[in-house]
Amino acid sequence: MGTYVLRRLLQMIPVFFGATFLIFYLVLGMPGDPLASMCGERGCDPATAAALRAQFHIGEPLHIQYFEYMKGILTLDFGETFSRRPVVDVMREAFPITLRLATVAFVIELCIGIPLGLLAGLRRGKLFDNSILLATLVIISIPIFVVGFTMQYFFGIQLGWFRPTVSGEAPWNELLLPGIVLASVSLAYIMRLTRTSVVENTHADYVRTAVAKGLPRRRVVTVHLLRNSMIPVVTYLGADLGALMGGAIVTERIFNIHGVGGTLFQAITRGEAPTVVSFVTILVIIYLFANLLVDLLYAVLDPRIRYA
Amino acid sequence: MPEPSPSIIPSDDIAVAALDVGGPGDPGAGGKPRSLWSDAWHDLRRNPMFLVSALLILLLVVVAIFPSLFTGTDPTFCDLANGEGGPAPGHPFGFDRQGCDIYSRVIYGARASVAVGILVTTGVVVIGGLIGALAAFYGGKVDSLLSRLVDVFFAIPLLLGAIVFLQAFPFRNIWTVVAAIMLLGWPQMSRIMRGSVISVKESDFVTAARALGASDMRILTRHILPNAIAPVIVVATISLGLFIVLEATLSFLGIGLPPSTVSWGGDISKAQTSLRSAPHVLLYPSVALSITVLAFMLLGDAVRDALDPKLR
Numbered sequence: 001m002g003t004y005v006l007r008r009l010l011q012m013i014p015v016f017f018g019a020t021f022l023i024f025y026l027v028l029g030m031p032g033d034p035l036a037s038m039c040g041e042r043g044c045d046p047a048t049a050a051a052l053r054a055q056f057h058i059g060e061p062l063h064i065q066y067f068e069y070m071k072g073i074l075t076l077d078f079g080e081t082f083s084r085r086p087v088v089d090v091m092r093e094a095f096p097i098t099l100r101l102a103t104v105a106f107v108i109e110l111c112i113g114i115p116l117g118l119l120a121g122l123r124r125g126k127l128f129d130n131s132i133l134l135a136t137l138v139i140i141s142i143p144i145f146v147v148g149f150t151m152q153y154f155f156g157i158q159l160g161w162f163r164p165t166v167s168g169e170a171p172w173n174e175l176l177l178p179g180i181v182l183a184s185v186s187l188a189y190i191m192r193l194t195r196t197s198v199v200e201n202t203h204a205d206y207v208r209t210a211v212a213k214g215l216p217r218r219r220v221v222t223v224h225l226l227r228n229s230m231i232p233v234v235t236y237l238g239a240d241l242g243a244l245m246g247g248a249i250v251t252e253r254i255f256n257i258h259g260v261g262g263t264l265f266q267a268i269t270r271g272e273a274p275t276v277v278s279f280v281t282i283l284v285i286i287y288l289f290a291n292l293l294v295d296l297l298y299a300v301l302d303p304r305i306r307y308a
Numbered sequence: 309m310p311e312p313s314p315s316i317i318p319s320d321d322i323a324v325a326a327l328d329v330g331g332p333g334d335p336g337a338g339g340k341p342r343s344l345w346s347d348a349w350h351d352l353r354r355n356p357m358f359l360v361s362a363l364l365i366l367l368l369v370v371v372a373i374f375p376s377l378f379t380g381t382d383p384t385f386c387d388l389a390n391g392e393g394g395p396a397p398g399h400p401f402g403f404d405r406q407g408c409d410i411y412s413r414v415i416y417g418a419r420a421s422v423a424v425g426i427l428v429t430t431g432v433v434v435i436g437g438l439i440g441a442l443a444a445f446y447g448g449k450v451d452s453l454l455s456r457l458v459d460v461f462f463a464i465p466l467l468l469g470a471i472v473f474l475q476a477f478p479f480r481n482i483w484t485v486v487a488a489i490m491l492l493g494w495p496q497m498s499r500i501m502r503g504s505v506i507s508v509k510e511s512d513f514v515t516a517a518r519a520l521g522a523s524d525m526r527i528l529t530r531h532i533l534p535n536a537i538a539p540v541i542v543v544a545t546i547s548l549g550l551f552i553v554l555e556a557t558l559s560f561l562g563i564g565l566p567p568s569t570v571s572w573g574g575d576i577s578k579a580q581t582s583l584r585s586a587p588h589v590l591l592y593p594s595v596a597l598s599i600t601v602l603a604f605m606l607l608g609d610a611v612r613d614a615l616d617p618k619l620r
Binding site: 153250 | 467
């Protein structure tokens, strides 16, 4: 187990540097003067331009720029935004908001997706199963911004159940509607995954054994069938966690939430390289560790899996 | 998926990677041996879900190629006097905020979505498929190297990477959008192709071909690929729909197709401002987009069911 984790951690290193270099290249290494896109049409004022040139070692070869910048990041010096604010401060504001939003979405996905998927799987081919399959396909097909607008319009404006936009501090109750919107597509995938997995495992030997032992149906379904069916779902949830943290760009824009997605999108369109690279670096780390966690969870779910 | 960062297609769809692509020889219903493909075709022709989605896609492609067959109205001719107007004779869907005919914009908008979807899907299947197949076929160091490369591109959320990529260009057109989605879309195909080729390459018919002295190239293209491509085709069909959503999302964020291009994503984005006063402006392009995506998803589902022997 220890060796396995160590090996996985070592494998993460090249992926981490590769992914951050890729983003670094896209933001700063594309042909043309990187400062041109950073400062918009009017151009930077000389002081800012000089500071940026120094901060990114512009003019030197790209790999040197990258290593200098990474050296800063590894010592937790993330640089400054255009308004001379430390990027760390921006992160400290944005990440808790997105973490709350992602938690709301994640809880909705788990509490609704898995039970409904399980029910559909147990009733394979019945009306309930077919309606779930169709409903999930429809949800996946509707773009999230259409879902967002429509829900914002009906529940926020017409019915007045929720605040249509989220205030600056983004308290939990205001994040409920955006959370539902953010969860919708993943929810549909989780239902389908759970259903498929349950259907596949219904005829497994261990389920037959459990039934033959005379266990109550409730126990067979929850302890034996569901637990063993969770592996593909957990895989998806792990990838989803990373995506929820960084992928809320559209939802945060619709509901005017100043979380990671909203801040990141603004920074990208302004060409604010320090913010973009720092945020993406954190997101890549979250993604890598979420995946490691998922792989370790496999052994918890299926005792047959052991790590050498 | 999270947001349409359709970066991940859950293994609901990937499950097909494990399907038995044992090649020809499965006795069909008539007692005559039929290949996996003719067997699948036999099933598909009887599947109403396949017929409906295939017809829809056919119609969509015709609309995308010959929009003028379906409407005589110019989608870029707008009269502010008609702004947000309801249905009128010759204008069944009414008018948007600028007074453009919504029906003709929906018809002409199909081209951008279909073009992006098909170009991106072709690109990621070729690039991802090639890399995945090479990694699986050669194994060892080649595999480790290529698999780490896939991991690197996989670690960046699809939507995020596409936005950063597009922002690096001073201009926007359909090709930059296609390139942006392809850049981070191929690893998915690569992983599926790799898994599929690994499951096929130890088959007896590959050993037989090698014993007969076939070259690596011939074994890969004539023996392995035809038997390993099925899961890739299924995922590619489903992804095509997701790529269309992604293009619309980028246009919605204002960094996708240029505003001069008639596209569903752009029209939906513009409809935000009319949402309270004229919801129909948002309705029609959204419905067109959703039906298109749904058609590709249903097609992918139907093809998977037909190719998956476990469900027979």
